[in-house]
Amino acid sequence: MDNINIPELVGRLGAEEDSVRKMAVFKLQSVIGDPSFADVFIYEGGLPRLRFLALHATGNTLAYSLTAFSRLLELDKGWDQVSQELIERVVELVVTHPLVNILRGAMSILVAIVSHPQNRSSVPGQFGFRALKPAVAVYPQFLEMLVSRLSSADHALCANSLQLINSLMRDAITNDSDSEWPKFIAKLQNLGVIKAVYVLMQSTALQDLAHPILEFQSLSKVLLRRWQEVKVDLEKSDHRRALRSLGSVGNPDRYSEEKDAVKGSKRSHPEKWRRIGFETESPAWEFDRTGFLGMMDVTDYVRKNEDGFQKLLLEQSNQPSERRCPIARASLAVTSILFEHFEVDKSDLDDGHRYISTESRSNFDKLFRPLLLQWARLHTAGLNALLRLWKATGAEVEDFHKVEELVRILIEQVVGNAPRIKDIAEVEEELAEFGYQRLRELQMELLELTYEDAWGHHLRQVRDELNHEALQFVKEQRIRCLLSGAWFPHTLNYGTDSGPVTKQSLSRAITSSWRYVRLSHNRRYLHYSDFESKTPQDPGLDSLREKIDLSIVSSVVSNVSATTPTTTSSSSTLKSLPASSTTKITIHGYLPHPPSSKTPSHTSPHHRTKSTSSHGPKESVLLTLHPQSHTLAAEWLDGLLMLLNQQPITADTNKLVGLIGGYGIKIRLLNVRFEDGVGEEPVLPGREGVDGEFWYDIGGMEGG
CATH class of the missing domain: 2.30.29.30 (Pleckstrin-homology domain (PH domain)/Phosphotyrosine-binding domain (PTB))
Incomplete structure (x- = not known):
């Protein structure tokens, strides 16, 4: 800054010759990031001239002007020069201009405008996504072009595009009404944004795009949380319509769908909702845990697999009632399992930034979860796996939680251990083929680890005792072989x-x-x-x-x-x-x-x-x-x-000794409740209402 004559630089920005203006703005873009320089630049009247170049310049002069203006906005300066004319000009450039260096600067300006806190503005609608809406109305292909830039070979342009998409999504989720932001998100999804980011997340360019991809991953969790927090409300037309479409599939007699079956139409089949797998004929309350996210998952499953779903319902109807798998309940259970597996309740954005600053590229697989973006396909695969395990185990309704736990272990094993570059199709295949016996082995290992954490040395003592007993048993068996000759x-x-x-x-x-x-x-x-x-x-x-x-x-x-x-x-x-x-x-x-x-x-x-x-x-x-x-x-x-x-x-x-000892510890674990070893001390029962002699043994849990 000491070597730059700022008044002279400002004067050159308004020169008649384009070459003079280009050299001046080229130098400006490299120093405008200094707050003290920016203050002097603004004091000398440089802002109007920079804005004029952003509106009317072409070629490299335009590219340098946009970059300088975006860096000034990043310093939270120059907002008085942001007008609807400027926004429309920048949106036009994003849609129509082919040069990468111009597109980068234009997108950076839009990111700053969309991300700018609206409470700092005295003019409503000047910032956030609503500031872009008039310009987007003029150029309706704006979002489509934005998503298409995600496949650009230029990593910086790709990062800028995703950063702008993230800003638009976050602003919509934060500031739009409950009826508006889902429409905007659905529009982005229909344009293929999830598929595009999924490809980026599995690509070798991950390190160059780490920050915007992590933000998109975090926003995906925010969206899932928002949908989970939305309660199913039959007063809302879209909720009522979704539930009605689900009910029409489960109605074997195909009564008129014009009547609102949810409100108990007399023409509805008496067990329409229970036939699908709900517990009652008024199923809205059963979505309390999963919210509208659970509704979306189950309706998406039925919509994409309607023929298979009808066949499944027919198969279930031929089973005794206690042997039928409650499909709707199973769908909601898989939604909850995925919600917990991906820790949707937690935001990993801040931790992700710290992680990137300290860790090497080799550890990125621990941070990026591309399978999170394949939520619908994972839900379908998980639900199909639950139905398969239900049939393989001959489960009954009272066994539902046991099968649900097997699916939880299956998701942790297959999805949790999947490397970043593993394709969703491979994950679906593994979920469909994972053996029941292997799942049971994993369940016992996890159960043993759980009790190991809860009981520590008590469990080790039991294991040592059982191993000693197993050794004595095998010793007797071997010696009996000698006695037999x-x-x-x-x-x-x-x-x-x-x-x-x-x-x-x-x-x-x-x-x-x-x-x-x-x-x-x-x-x-x-x-x-x-x-x-x-x-x-x-x-x-x-x-x-x-x-x-x-x-x-x-x-x-x-x-x-x-x-x-x-x-x-x-x-x-x-x-x-x-x-x-x-x-x-x-x-x-x-x-x-x-x-x-x-x-x-x-x-x-x-x-x-x-x-x-x-x-x-x-x-x-x-x-x-x-x-x-x-x-x-x-x-x-x-x-x-x-x-x-x-x-x-x-x-x-030695294998026989280990096998017998292992079975011994598993049998003991299966006969003991987890809460018996942890939590508060059991309360001794009183004698009120007890006739005759009575004793109670906490250690043996026996009464007489």
């Missing part, structure tokens, strides 16, 4: 045509003898004997000639752990062998010393160290088993380890 191939021969013994030829081995092994009833001895072939009946303990005293067993060696996930402790006696094509379990132990030995034969093996002296007992192979299946290997390996008070190590056993 099992056959194991003992020696393997190979045919003369089999060639050399290799990993590939092992599968052609011929069992020449069998070994039967069984645990004694007192669980102290492992009995076994070898047979040439399997006997029709399993041998009894008295026919097994060999036995092993389990007190001398030192370790169990197997290669099962090499092929399955394991969890071992530092004190485990399991040893891992290299993986082979056959499964082998080897039992090691310390044989008693002969009588001449100085080492007592009754010394406990648990007291012997791994490294023994040359005079101490030597670890030997007591028994080798070759399980023929992975299941048999898991049963016997973990059974032997658990019999020796070791932890199980095979994936099969």
Whole structure:
């Protein structure tokens, strides 16, 4: 500013030569944003000359003039020069002019005019959208051209167009009457504004358009809130008309629609509204929670799927009354679920601006919700999903809230986890195909997390207890497998045509003898004997000639752990062998010393160290088993380890323990109400009106 002679600059703005005016206004646009410069510029009489250029200049001179004027308005200065003539000129430029640099400045001026607080103006109608209406009446294609600019390849022009649309929407919602703003919004929607912004929100140009897109997203929430806050009022013709159209679809006898069925016409079918899924024949009050938004959703669903809706009503009418899905109630439930999912009650505009200033582009997916703009299609897909789950679960009317909760989880899972660039068609397909069993699993996981938050260490204690019980249960099951006994191939021969013994030829081995092994009833001895072939009946303990005293067993060696996930402790006696094509379990132990030995034969093996002296007992192979299946290997390996008070190590056993413990915690959660663990302490019942002995146990929730 120090290097600019402001009076001279103002004088050049009124020069006869266009080149002089162009250079002057070019310099002006870069410095007019300084408030002190703007004050001097206005004092020197520059405003009328700048306004004249905005009205009559062409080419770059016009572009620079519009930019300078818009920046002056952003400083909240120069409003006395804003007239209907200027507004009409700028609207004309937006509609007719092809040059991008002129369009940017023109739209910026209109944004400032529409967004200017009206309480600062002494002239009614000079600002806000109403200031543009006379000019828009002259150029009725204004809104259409504005929406078409959203597909411009110039990101700055695109941002300016969306910013102006946002300003018009916000002004209409704030200042128009209840009957006017819905018409304006509907006109914009019919011109394709939602589709255009949806494309922008999924595009790679998102960062350049972040602020206006976030504002549009916020305004979409404002609109949803406004529609939700509008109560269904049968005194309003559009509300009455919407409800009547819905009722005519649900009337199987097709009585005259000229009568107002809502007011209880005698010619109406006695269960017309209940047939659709309302609770009564006066359904207006049932929209209290969702307001006119719920009315819009259900009528939109019926209007776009009238044939399918009629078929659905026919199917429902053939079901017993308790098995019919209340379709209207279901529609309102989906509306509420979407309303809560997108947190429509909260405005994310301010948080969005702070987020953009601090976060990188990679985190934009957390902030932008393009699926919010596909509200109607999400509602239809959600309602169809609820109807599908109702049929799949064989639900009855009293189960409605349970199915509703499944849909809530479905929306959170599919819509909530959808990335920004995921197309609505893919989301609809996933909602239509998501399995019921998977939903139930998610429901149990969420239920467990909910109780974890509410009860904390109490639930962890229960889980630990159940896991311990599950481990003891599986231990008993595995040991019972040993008590039942099992056959194991003992020696393997190979045919003369089999060639050399290799990993590939092992599968052609011929069992020449069998070994039967069984645990004694007192669980102290492992009995076994070898047979040439399997006997029709399993041998009894008295026919097994060999036995092993389990007190001398030192370790169990197997290669099962090499092929399955394991969890071992530092004190485990399991040893891992290299993986082979056959499964082998080897039992090691310390044989008693002969009588001449100085080492007592009754010394406990648990007291012997791994490294023994040359005079101490030597670890030997007591028994080798070759399980023929992975299941048999898991049963016997973990059974032997658990019999020796070791932890199980095979994936099969650990999975079984986890499964039993998991079912235990789920069963307990399903039998306990959430409010039992949180909230106020229960009040002890009084004795008034109680005859005889009576006691009450809060902990057990029992009475007697």
